[in-house]
Amino acid sequence: MSATIDLTSADARPRPAAAMAAAPAASQSKRSLLGLSRHDLGLALMEAGVPEKQARMRVQQLWHWLYVRGVSDFSQMANVSRDLRSLLDDKFEIRRPEIVEEQISVDGTRKWLFRFPARGAGRPVEIETVYIPEEGRGTLCVSSQVGCTLTCTFCHTGTQRLVRNLEPGEIVGQVLTARAQLGDFPEASTPQGAIVPSEGRLVSNVVMMGMGEPLYNYDNVKSALSVVSDGDGLALSKRRITLSTSGVVPMIEKTGAEMGVMLAISLHAVTDELRDVLVPINKKYPLADLMAACRAYPGLSNARRITFEYVMLKGVNDSLADARQLVRLLQGIPAKINLIPFNPWPGSDYECSDWDQIERFAELVNQAGYASPIRTPRGRDIFAACGQLKSESERMKKGDRLALEAAVAV
Ligand code: SF4
Numbered sequence: 411m412s413a414t415i416d417l418t419s420a421d422a423r424p425r426p427a428a429a430m431a432a433a434p435a436a437s438q439s440k441r442s443l444l445g446l447s448r449h450d451l452g453l454a455l456m457e458a459g460v461p462e463k464q465a466r467m468r469v470q471q472l473w474h475w476l477y478v479r480g481v482s483d484f485s486q487m488a489n490v491s492r493d494l495r496s497l498l499d500d501k502f503e504i505r506r507p508e509i510v511e512e513q514i515s516v517d518g519t520r521k522w523l524f525r526f527p528a529r530g531a532g533r534p535v536e537i538e539t540v541y542i543p544e545e546g547r548g549t550l551c552v553s554s555q556v557g558c559t560l561t562c563t564f565c566h567t568g569t570q571r572l573v574r575n576l577e578p579g580e581i582v583g584q585v586l587t588a589r590a591q592l593g594d595f596p597e598a599s600t601p602q603g604a605i606v607p608s609e610g611r612l613v614s615n616v617v618m619m620g621m622g623e624p625l626y627n628y629d630n631v632k633s634a635l636s637v638v639s640d641g642d643g644l645a646l647s648k649r650r651i652t653l654s655t656s657g658v659v660p661m662i663e664k665t666g667a668e669m670g671v672m673l674a675i676s677l678h679a680v681t682d683e684l685r686d687v688l689v690p691i692n693k694k695y696p697l698a699d700l701m702a703a704c705r706a707y708p709g710l711s712n713a714r715r716i717t718f719e720y721v722m723l724k725g726v727n728d729s730l731a732d733a734r735q736l737v738r739l740l741q742g743i744p745a746k747i748n749l750i751p752f753n754p755w756p757g758s759d760y761e762c763s764d765w766d767q768i769e770r771f772a773e774l775v776n777q778a779g780y781a782s783p784i785r786t787p788r789g790r791d792i793f794a795a796c797g798q799l800k801s802e803s804e805r806m807k808k809g810d811r812l813a814l815e816a817a818v819a820v
Contacts, residue, residue, distance in 0.1 A: 440501060440502050440503040441454065441501070441502050441503070442502070442503050442504065442505075442577075442579045443472065443476070443502045443503070443504050443579075444476065444504055444506070444578075444579035444580075444582050444583055444586070445577060445578030445579030445580070445581065445582040445583070445633060445634055445637055446578070446579070446637075447633065447636065447637070448469050448473065451469050451472060451473070452465045452466065452468075452469045454502065455468050455469065455472075458497060458498070458501045458502070459497060460494070460497075468490075468494070470642075471487065471489060471490055472487070472490075473640075473642060473643055474642070474643075475487045475490075476504060476586075476643070477586075477637070477640065477642075477643030477644045478642070478643060478644075479595060479596060480586060480589060480590055480594075480595030480596075481504075482504055482505060482506050482586070482590070483504070484498045484499045484504065485499075506583045506586050506587040506590070507524035507525060507526050507580065507583050507584070507587055508524065508525040508526075509522055509523070509524060509525075509587065509591070510523040510524065510525050510536060511523040512591070513792040514792070515788070515789040515790075515791050515792045516791055517788055517789065518543045519540060519541065519542050519543070519788045519789030519792065520540065520541040520588075520591075520592075520789075521538055521539070521540045521541075521789060521792050521793070522538065522539050522540075522541075522587070522588065522591070523536055523537075523538055524536065524537055524538070524539060524583075524584060524587065526576075526580050526583075529574075529577075532574065535556045535573055535574060536556070537553040537556055537576065537584075537620070537621050538553060538620060538621060539551065539552055539553060539584045539587075539588060539620060540620065540789060541588055541592065541612075541613070542788050542789065543612070547614045547615055548592075548611070548612045548613050548614050548615070549613075549614070549615040549616070549617055550584070550585060550588050550613045550615070550616050550617070551617050551619050551620045552581060552584045552585065552616055552617065552618055552619075552620050553576065553581075553584065553620030553621035553622055554575070554576055554581060554618055554620065554621070554622040554623070554624040554626075554627045554630070554631050555572060555573075555574070555575050555576060555621055555622025555623065555624075555626065555627055556572070556573035556574050556575075556576065556621065556622070557570040557571050557572040557573045557621065557622070558570065558571075558572055558621060558622050558623055559571075559572045559623065559626060560623055560656055560689075560690065560691055561690055562656060562676070562678075562688060562689050562690070563687060563688055563690075563759070563760075564678065564688055564721050564723060564752060564758070564760055566755040566758070566793075567621045567622070569757070570621075572622075575622075575626075575627040575630055576622070576627065576630060577630055578630045578631075578633035578634040578637065579634075581630065581631065581634035581635075582634050582637050582638060582644075584620075585613065585616060585638055585644060586644075588613055589611075589612070589613050589644075592612045592613065593612070594611055594612045594613055613646075614646075614650060615646075615650045615651070615652070616635075616638060616646055616650065616651045616652070617651075617652045617653075617654060617674070618631060618635075618651075618652065618653040618654060619652070619654040619674065623655065623656055623658065623691075624653050624654070624655060625653075625655045625658035625661040625662075625665065626658065628661055628664075628665075631653070631669075632668060632669055635648075635651055635653075635669055635671060636669075638651065639651060639671075648669075648670045648671050648672070649672060649714070651671040651672065652671060652672040652673070652674050652717065653665060653669065653671050653672070653673060653674065654673075654674035654675070654676055654717075654719065655673070655674070655675060655676065656676045656689050656691050657675060657676065657677075657689065657691055657692065657695050657700045658691065658695070659695035659699045659700055659703045660695075662703040662704070662706075662707060663703060663706055663707065663708065666707045666708035666709055666710075667708045670708075670709065672714065672716075672717070673704075673707055673716045673717070674716065674717040674718070674719055674748075675700065675704060675716060675717070675718050675719065676689060676719050677689075677718045677719060677720055677736075678719065678720055678721050678723075678727060679692075679727050679732075680697070680727070680732050680735040680736045680739050681697075681735070682696045682697050684726070684727060685697060688723075688726075688727070697739065701739060701740075701743070704716050704743050704745075705742065705743055710743070710744055711744055712744045714744070715744040715745050715746050716743060716744065716745050716746075717745070717746050717747075717748055718736075718740065718745055718746070718747045718748070719747075719748050719750060720736070720747055720748065720749050720750065721750045721751075721752050722749055722750065722751050722752055722762060722763035722767075722768050722771070723752050723760045723761070723762070723763060724752075724760070724761040724762060724763045724764065724767075725761075725763075726760065728763040728767050728768070728771055730770060730771065730774055732771070733770075733771045733774040733775050734774065736775060737774070737775060737778040737780070740780065745780055746780065746781040746782070746783075747775055747780055747781070747782040748782075748783060748785050749768060749771065749772055749775075749782055749783065749784045749785065750785045750787075751763065751765075751768060751784065751785070751787055753787055753790055755793065768784055769784070772784050
C-alpha cells in the first residue's frame, strides 16, 4: 500500500511509451473480459451468442489463452474458430493497460506507469506498478486504487487523493502486462504445451502493496486475486500472494477466510499516540483492536506468519524503547518484521534512521525471536521504493470523491 512519480534521476532509464508495445487506452467502449471469474466469463459469452452447451469449453479455451499463454489479441487464439474470434472482437476486449513509461533502476527494479481507459464520463487514470527482482524470486508490487483515501504521513501515495478503485481486470492487467514485459509468457507461436513452468517464473510473488488500501476495494481485489491464484491460469500460490493493509480491522478476518492470502500490516508505530499521526486510520481502529484481529487471522501459524512493516524514521519511531514495545505488542503472534529504511520523497518531513540505529533495533527484535530483516531499499533512484509511488491522475470531482469515500468506509 503505498506508491508516485518523479522521473528526474540521472541513473534511471525511462523508456517512453513509444518504445514499447502497448495498446492505446483512450476510452473503453467494449466490455473487458480480463479479471472476470469463469462463471461471469461464461455468462458474457452466452450473452454474446455463444450457445450454452459450448460456453464451458470456450471459457476453458479463453482462460488458457489469456492467463497461460498471455495473449492480448483474439486473433492469436489459434484453436478458436475465425467466426468466434470475430464475434469476440466485436463485443469484447482483452487489452492490457497502456504503458506510459517504464523505468529501470540501477538495481534492476522496474517501475511502470500504466494508463487505463476512461470509464463512463471519467477520464483515463494512471497508476504505478513495481517489479523487484531478487535472488531466486521476483516480486510484483500491485496497486489496488488510483490514489488513496488514507493519509499516512510517511507515504507519498497518501498525498494523492483517491480518484477511483481499480476494477478486477485492471488489477489482473498489471500482472499480465508485467509478465509480458518481462518475457514471462511463452511465445504465442510455440506449441500449446510449451508454457513457462511455475518454478522458472520471473514474477513469482505478488504483493498488494502498491497504491491504495486494498481492503477499501475488497470485492475487486478478491476477484482479481482469485484469477491470479487460479491453478489453471496464472497459478500463483496463495502463499506467494501478500495483501498489505494499513489496518482495516473489520475486514481482516474476512480477508483470511475468503481470500486465504498472506497478510501484511503496515504498522510503523507501537503506541496509539504516534500511530494516530503516522497511520491515521489508527484513530478509528487502534492498536489493541488491530492486534486482536491479527491474532484471530484465519490460518495463522508459524508457517503462515503475518508480516509487520515498520518504516524506520529517525528520532520518531526508532528508539530501543520502541523496539521493546514492538516485541511486547506482537507477543503470541507468529510474525516477521520488515524494517524498511525510510525512502524520502519530494516534500516529505521525515528522515531515514541512521543505519547503526536500524541495526540495533533489528538486533533487539531478533533476539526476542522474531525475524526482522532490514529491507534493502530497492529502486530509490526511480522513486519505486516503498512509500514513494504516486501518479498524476486527475482528481475526481469533490462530490463524487466524497460519495466513494463514504461507500468504502467501513
Ligand atoms: S501507506 Fe497509507 S497512504 Fe500510503 S497507500 Fe497505503 S494506506 Fe494509502
